[in-house]
Amino acid sequence: EELDGRFNEYRENEPWLVQFxxxxxxxxxxxxxxxYDVGAELKSSGSPVNVGKMDTSVHASEFNLKVVRRNxxxxxxxxxxxxxxxxxxxxxxxxxxxxAVRALTSTKLFRRAAGxxxxxxxxxxxxxxxxxxxxxxxxxxxxxxYFFSASEEVLPQEMRLQKIPSVAVFxxxxxxxxxxxxxxxxxxxxxRERFPSYLQMDSFTLYQMGERSKLxxxxxxxxxNPTTQSIRYKAFMESVATEYRDHYNMNFQFGYMNGNDYIxxxxxxELPMPSFxxxxxxxxxxxxxxxxxxxxxxxxxxxxxxxxxxxxxxGGNGFLxxxxxxxxxxxxxxxxxxxxxxxxxxxxxxxVICMIVWGTCTAVKLGDEKAADGRRKGTSKAKKED
Numbered sequence: 001e002e003l004d005g006r007f008n009e010y011r012e013n014e015p016w017l018v019q020f021x022x023x024x025x026x027x028x029x030x031x032x033x034x035x036y037d038v039g040a041e042l043k044s045s046g047s048p049v050n051v052g053k054m055d056t057s058v059h060a061s062e063f064n065l066k067v068v069r070r071n072x073x074x075x076x077x078x079x080x081x082x083x084x085x086x087x088x089x090x091x092x093x094x095x096x097x098x099x100a101v102r103a104l105t106s107t108k109l110f111r112r113a114a115g116x117x118x119x120x121x122x123x124x125x126x127x128x129x130x131x132x133x134x135x136x137x138x139x140x141x142x143x144x145x146y147f148f149s150a151s152e153e154v155l156p157q158e159m160r161l162q163k164i165p166s167v168a169v170f171x172x173x174x175x176x177x178x179x180x181x182x183x184x185x186x187x188x189x190x191x192r193e194r195f196p197s198y199l200q201m202d203s204f205t206l207y208q209m210g211e212r213s214k215l216x217x218x219x220x221x222x223x224x225n226p227t228t229q230s231i232r233y234k235a236f237m238e239s240v241a242t243e244y245r246d247h248y249n250m251n252f253q254f255g256y257m258n259g260n261d262y263i264x265x266x267x268x269x270e271l272p273m274p275s276f277x278x279x280x281x282x283x284x285x286x287x288x289x290x291x292x293x294x295x296x297x298x299x300x301x302x303x304x305x306x307x308x309x310x311x312x313x314x315g316g317n318g319f320l321x322x323x324x325x326x327x328x329x330x331x332x333x334x335x336x337x338x339x340x341x342x343x344x345x346x347x348x349x350x351x352v353i354c355m356i357v358w359g360t361c362t363a364v365k366l367g368d369e370k371a372a373d374g375r376r377k378g379t380s381k382a383k384k385e386d
């Protein structure tokens with residue numbers, strides 16, 4: 001629904017989810033399809049949340065808004081300050097009218113939750129300091145994943161708990177228990193575990209990694225032209241993520257990405273496919289293998305060299321690197337928008353400068369020749385007078 005200035009009159013009476021857009025904003029146009037999907041999903045689920053959009057170029061002053069440019073189209077949760085995806089957006093609208101932690105009071109409800117959500121956190125037990133910390137973590141990350149509480153009786157029979165109370169994350173077809181001594185702060189543990197051990201990534205997923213301490217290990221493959229080597233690279237990465245979880249889960253998030261467009265922009269170069277890359281999204285740094293990865297042991301050795309500091313960190317967010325990145329992005333945007341016009345704008349100033357330099361050099365030479373001719377004429381005249 002397109003909203004106008006009258007929105008102020010009735011927004012207090014109903015919950016609204018509003019996209020503030022600008023007609024000239026290409027990112028906003030990218031968000032349109034997602035916005036319609038979110039609206040349809042909320043309507044079909046019977047949510048009381050209304051979905052609309054408003055032109056900020058007309059109504060910005062009425063809502064004290066300002067336009068912020070970012071690398072990718074994102075939506076911000078005004079309560080937590082975090083940027084969220086469309087799935088997180090639907091989740092946010094749902095939890096606005098329900099508690100952050102929902103109770104699973106029967107085995108049937110637990111199975112239903114497990115069937116609907118591929119990843120979720122569960123607190124098991126009664127009142128305790130751990131429960132307080134769990135609710136705090138749930139309030140912080142509720143826009144990303146799901147949180148439940150349950151008694152030990154409703155859990156699967158094959159699940160074995162070392163103690164009560166406990167916190168468990170269910171993902172990848174299994175579960176992992178929170179260990180305060182080994183895992184540290186509960187919120188930090190939830191942040192580390194809120195993604196599957198191995199997943200397909202896109203630019204938004206990588207953006208979220210910038211808020212975390214983990215390095216991102218990726219297999220970059222060409223989905224449009226799959227090869228045997230691409231399949232092997234993905235299998236290597238998935239094996240490390242699952243079979244070597246205890247060794248690397250604390251430091252690495254594993255996954256794969258179809259296509260190298262985003263990565264090329266990140267490294268400001270051309271990364272061949274398939275390839276491996278490990279990225280530090282918090283500082284825009286990255287690591288590349290020194291030699292070709294032929295077997296899983298080579299990949300493990302590469303990861304070990306990063307943890308030990310023997311692998312060279314490339315990229316970064318220093319001043320010169322940021323200037324280079326700005327130039328790279330401007331060039332890419334220009335070529336994408338109009339390659340011919342961009343070439344004209346680049347070659348025309350260069351041609352003018354070359355002509356000025358050539359003219360300056362030529363003028364100096366002509367001046368020298370005239371001066372030399374003058375001296376020669378003066379000498380000849382003197383000789384005649386003699």
